[in-house]
Amino acid sequence: MSTSTLGAGQAPALKSSRKATSRLIGGLFLSGFLVYGIGAALVASVVGAPDFLASVAAQQTTLVLGAFLMLLNVLVDVGKAVLFFPIIETHGRRTALIYLATMIFEVVLLTVGVLAVLMIVPIAQQSVVSGPAGAEWAQSLGALAVAGNTLAYQIAMMALGIGCIFLFALLFRSRLLPRFLSVWGMAGYAIFAAGAIAEIFGLHIGLILTIPGGLLEVALGFWLIIRGFEPKAYDQAP
Template sequence: MTTTALPPISGDRGRGVLPTEARDPRTGSRMWTSRLIGALFLAGFVIYGTGSILVNSVVDGPDFLAGVSARQTTLALGAFLMIATTAVDIGKAVLIFPVLERNGKRTAVAYLATMIFEMALMTVGVLALLMILPLADQADQLGRDAAQALGSLAVDANEMAYQIGQLSLGFGAMFLCALLFRTGLLPKWLAGWGLVGYAVHTAGAAAEIFGASISLVLLIPGGIFEVTLAFWLLIKGFTPAAYDRSPAQSGQ
């Protein structure tokens, strides 16, 4: 009698094939970390940008202090969003620290330090902006011209703090991108783009500090890199082989 051999029963039959991330905990950890860092890159971009637009809608103009009383909520909300970016960016730097540390401890520490310095300066700048609110309330007692001059000084102080902070960010991020390029944590084309973009960004911030208003144009390559990086991390994540590399393998 002829018998038909039955195919072996697969362990996955009847319960479906588990996703790669569920089968390999390391992949799940890599993607979770990558996606969270990518989300924070996008969040910081959107939150600070929104806050800056709200603040500028109030303080743009030669005699903006006269209209502050009617737009206090807009100014306060914008300042709150700008200062909330500090928590987002520090969180991003803390999350990426162990990823970088496995491949270059000094670079990881330097990037974290420059991010903290940047966020400290941006916080000082936003606090200067918030001084506009009491200035508007006391404008009659101080004199309109004096109050407007102090308000303009607060806006300039925020701008200067922002540019110095961006100079720090660009400097630290160049070392970050150099490490990403060297270790293969990101594709070389993306890491190289970031290295060039942040170098240009640093030059723009330095030019602004010395009075040349060109940072907005020079910000574009670095800004596009950050958005591209965010989506890359959300979809692809860090390169697996480089992400799982131990300190011994990286030569530390």
């Protein structure tokens, strides 16, 4: 078989691989945005009241489902990192490793946060068994679990924001994405990381500062599904 025949056979395979990988990563961006949002809303609906432990028994399914969706988002983030790494590694191994390290740090902290949420269930059960005598300490432990999840989430988002600045800088340099998306990504995640840091220090402006990065994730998800990575940059290592 000639070299030209091999090349002709490889081209459609590379194109198919690019499209499939692009669509999968795009789908993960969109699903992660949705899954964590729903999960966090379900958890907040249970733990939002000052005396939330009293209602946990009646809303345990809602709380556990919310925690499960938050944990599912962790798997989504793992999937994105695993799929992204071999693509960007050929364009900058050191930067790719920094991105991978921040994603590992993020998913570990998110998992710790979800476990803290799930601890609310046995705390509430013990509160009922202990009666009025144990209600005060149980409420304190429950509040600590909620605060632990919030802190773990904010630190994880700080790591995510920093890691994605490196990611989009590499995407800009490699031209895997159009320049406007890469610049949007760097700026959006820098603002996102700043919002997470502000929340850690008690300045509650993080929700507003998530908007540029959140819109970027939606736009990027649809772009990758419809257009995909730039073919020349995807198929050829520098």
